[in-house]
Amino acid sequence: MLRPVVAGLDGSRESLAAAYWAAREALRRGLPLRLVHAWEGLPDTAGGADLPEVRVPQSRARRMLRDTVAQLTESYPGLDLSGEQVHRQPGPALLDEAEDAELLVIGSQGLGAVGGFVLGSVAMATAVHAERPVVLVRAGETAESEHLPDVSGRPSTRTAHRDVAVAVDTDGPCDDLLDFAFRAAELRRAPLRVVHAWHVPLTHGLPDARTRGSFRQEAERELAALLEPWRQKFPAVYVAETLHEGRPAHVLPRAVSGSGLLAVGRRRKYPVIAHAGPVAHALVHHVTRPVVLVPHD
Numbered sequence: 001m002l003r004p005v006v007a008g009l010d011g012s013r014e015s016l017a018a019a020y021w022a023a024r025e026a027l028r029r030g031l032p033l034r035l036v037h038a039w040e041g042l043p044d045t046a047g048g049a050d051l052p053e054v055r056v057p058q059s060r061a062r063r064m065l066r067d068t069v070a071q072l073t074e075s076y077p078g079l080d081l082s083g084e085q086v087h088r089q090p091g092p093a094l095l096d097e098a099e100d101a102e103l104l105v106i107g108s109q110g111l112g113a114v115g116g117f118v119l120g121s122v123a124m125a126t127a128v129h130a131e132r133p134v135v136l137v138r139a140g141e142t143a144e145s146e147h148l149p150d151v152s153g154r155p156s157t158r159t160a161h162r163d164v165a166v167a168v169d170t171d172g173p174c175d176d177l178l179d180f181a182f183r184a185a186e187l188r189r190a191p192l193r194v195v196h197a198w199h200v201p202l203t204h205g206l207p208d209a210r211t212r213g214s215f216r217q218e219a220e221r222e223l224a225a226l227l228e229p230w231r232q233k234f235p236a237v238y239v240a241e242t243l244h245e246g247r248p249a250h251v252l253p254r255a256v257s258g259s260g261l262l263a264v265g266r267r268r269k270y271p272v273i274a275h276a277g278p279v280a281h282a283l284v285h286h287v288t289r290p291v292v293l294v295p296h297d
Contacts, residue, residue, distance in 0.1 A: 014107025
């Protein structure tokens with residue numbers, strides 16, 4: 001059975017952008033799309049639905065979900081699409097949905113007009129606890145945003161896709177992250193920009209040019225060795241390796257500028273607290289394009 005792409009919906013601009021991004025990604029992957037609107041304001045019983053304070057927001061919520069399904073169906077007629085409302089807190093509801101999903105797509109900021117859904121910390125808490133990749137999408141993301149501008153500089157969907165960027169750490173395993181990034185680039189027929197930050201440890205004091213050059217060469221060797229089996233597995237993907245000197249949380253947000261999608265690892269050692277790790281946290285908060293957090297050990 002195919003795992004669906006799941007998108008959380010609340011009617012906010014962020015969640016609508018996430019739903020449209022999820023629709024395009026589902027089509028690229030040949031997967032169904034499932035829209036989920038989770039809200040505790042839905043009545044537990046049929047009797048609760050008769051209360052005026054429940055009827056109006058419930059009607060708005062149903063109309064929002066129905067209208068979004070209709071709009072996506074019109075925009076993407078080949079999409080296998082379904083939508084459902086659930087009476088639960090958004091975070092736990094989406095974590096359950098993510099268990100059976102190929103990936104979960106949610107808005108990265110915003111408070112929904114219908115009951116509220118992803119207000120910063122809720123989105124991050126969901127992202128760092130999910131066992132599947134989670135894509136965070138900001139308001140304003142469009143189909144044109146995924147592509148390079150045309151020759152006149154105007155947005156277009158007829159041009160090549162922007163590259164996929166992936167931030168890697170060579171000190172630990174990152175197979176799940178690289179598998180996601182290479183597949184995303186392959187699906188888009190886009191280049192893959194692999195970014196890696198290195199620095200000379202403080203124990204070396206103030207390094208001279210020779211020391212810095214030695215550490216950079218070692219970083220280049222480690223990165224090349226890490227990527228070699230993936231280059232062989234995905235020979236059609238053009239890979240550009242870029243190394244930057246400095247602390248990852250400081251240099252990587254600027255290093256991935258201009259990409260259409262950023263993939264970054266999220267270590268499972270952090271789920272006790274709602275934190276993705278310092279590097280992922282910095283990228284999520286400073287990168288304006290869709291960011292996918294890929295859990296790994």
